[in-house]
Amino acid sequence: MMEGHRHDAAWPVSRIGIVIKQARLATMQRPAWRPETLPLDIAAAVVVSGRSAETPDQDSELTWTGAVLMRGSEVLDSHVVKNVAATPYIPGLLALREGQLLCAAITALRACPDVLIVAAAGRDHPRQAGLALHLGAVLGIPSIGITDRPLMAQGTYPGPRRGDTSTLLLDDIEVAQWVRTVTGVRPLVAHAGWCTTAEVAAAVLLSCTSHLRAPQPLREARRLARLARNREQNPNSDHRR
């Protein structure tokens, strides 16, 4: 951990099929990564969108991508990059819109994390390679995905207490888990990603969550991205929180 970063990594828009094959290989041939030294160095990145002055009727053309690197509750590095999205959001093709943005934001971090958290699906995907898995494969970093609900996988809700989990299956394979991060609050989905299992994804999620539902690194990345957007798009209002 904390070694130099691969700044040569680029988003292979035209080679998603190769990434999918790699994903299948990783599942069968690569040893699944699991946490060893604690606390983990966790990176998270997330895209928030805004209104473009040029095309106010087209929704969400401008984007702000926040990226953070955290060790425990300590923020080691963070930044936000503004962009124009290449495509609109298309369900199932999130990687087309956000892949390049997240890839650039993460590689701009000064150090390499142990694991990457992305607000997207992993192996729970029509082609077994959602954006969270794509990013990990391209960057060579173990990755997990976190979403509000599964994309295709099926499973029942877990018990009501923090730490309770349940299996989400796609074609009889466990691709994700429901995870109760706060007692009595709607659970999140922890997705198996690049070199990670659903079980590891759930453990990583629980390791960086406490009294709030969402994982701290993702919250921080989103907070910074929204702050940057709001300062630019609503210069009059205050932006506390």
Add this chain to the structure above:
DNA sequence: GCGACAG
């Protein structure tokens, strides 16, 4: 009637 495939 609306949405039903991540954000």
Add this chain to the structure above:
DNA sequence: ATCTTGTCGC
């Protein structure tokens, strides 16, 4: 994601 409305805890 973003927006709106409702509920809950401090």
